[in-house]
Amino acid sequence: MELIFEKSVTGRRGVRLPASDVPRAAALPANLLHSAPVGLPEVAELDLVRHFTNLSRRNFSVDTNFYPLGSCTMKYNVKALENAAGLFAGVHPMLPLLPGGETHAQGALEMLFELGGLLSEITGMDEVTTQPLAGAHGEMTGVMIIAAYHRARGNKKRYVVVPDSSHGTNPASAAMAGYEIITIPSDTSGDMDLELFRQAMTDEVAAVMMTCPNTLGLFNPHIKEICDIAHAHDALCYYDGANLNAIMGKVRPGDVGFDVIHLNLHKTFGTPHGGGGPGSGPVGVKEALIPYLPVPRIVKTSEVDFGIETDRPLSIGRTANFFGNFGVMVKAYAYITMLGRAGLIQVSEQAVLNANYIMARLKGYYDLPFEQTCMHECVFSASRQLKHGVHAIDIAKFLIDRGFHPPTVYFPLNVKEAIMIEPTETESKSTMDAFIDVMIEAAGQAGHNPQALLDAPLTMPVSRLDETKAAREQHVCCVDY
């Protein structure tokens, strides 16, 4: 397919403006002007419409196909939420920060305040900042809050403890915040090895970061004990809420003993992500950590008025421009209020039921390294297929030919040839059955005709991409200026 730049014809325009009938403004100083043309594509409106329509037809998305990408919670995003976000499109994000401007942005501030309250209620936390722009940004914010807390108390802390099944961003965020990482291996049931954890805990540990359910889709039955052990060393407990879709209305991390949590609004709360993003990674904390939250903080100034507070000396400061990704928050707010308490509980129940249905129907065909009731996702291994020379990646490519986005493969790292399936609650049984049938077909082909898998995909515009070459020889600029 041609790039839009390759469709460019000098002088071609989508829109031609009438001749100016007002005086020309003075030219900008020469040092502010480009010295050469900026190289924008010159196309007609029809060229543009066809280009992007055709591009979108090549896109593989939740709106076109089942997308069971484990760890990503690719649920369908209700279109009504887009309309909700549009209601706020006229509010300039600077408005509440101008003198007297709060008065004119009461609806936006009230929405932010209410959303923080709803997320606190769902997670069992005392206050939530909606500022962080994505999950990993939320983690970074959370660890910085933890570091500020320890500094203010004069605690000498060096380490952050993470299980080996944690999201890779957990140790990365902690390292970015200045901590050294202690990784605890999983035990045979797939949970963090409690004995090794106990041994690793000293008074120099600042925090333990848990993802629960973990990346194997398993709920750790010892989380309360883990929190208690950590607290005995004045270490704080961080809950990676990326997998919250499994537990809404069932467990509140704050009730278990977690002190900090981040959420991914773009996973659990039904807002688009990936190319359709942006994300939003609110952070919730317990009362003792509220002074360290980012500014500006949204506050209720009277029964009916809302404002912002910026003078908070212990705050870690600003973590994003304005108030974060506001549009995403409007959508999440609309999602939560639309579903209500009963609806959110049903989301989690259905998400867990769907994952267990897929696990139960596929476990005769694929190895299941940790066989127990799963939460919102299940992790298989293609080790049985490997005996025939078929890898997880080959099964993934085969699924593409049959109209399914592949599950996550090769993650989590502690499962060989991992295939991680997260159907989410928004899929019907018939869609999941169609997917399961193709997975069973792939398992059969692996035994009888492995070449069929090794050759896939055959129906796509491009066949097997050379991922190694793409990673080794990066050429990411489409046009040389």
Place this chain on the structure above:
Amino acid sequence: MSETYFTKEHEWVRIDGSTATVGISEHAAHELGDITFIELPQTGKTVKQFDVLAGIESVKAASDIYAPVSGTVSAVNDGLNDAPEVVNESAEDAGWIAKLEGVDAAELSNLMTRAQYDEYLKSL
């Protein structure tokens, strides 16, 4: 050639006098798949045994490389910047990652011999 020792995290080390040469095992290179990038350590960096020494990325995963012994980085295999595939082709020889100075051979007692490592691989 001096004997090669291995860690549970699949690094290898050979000590010659006070210098240790370090890399990842052939098993690790095979498991990682096509290696796309190696984050070499800075020369002069001092590491303790089992500290993070370097990073490695493949089409499948990004992982840490741990120091099999304590020491100070005296040389790195710069050629890997342009040709990371050398680690796939020759993990335990031309694909070495770094050399450490001032090492103590006594620390080898915390590592596995090749025979022990081969046994360990069977247990995985």
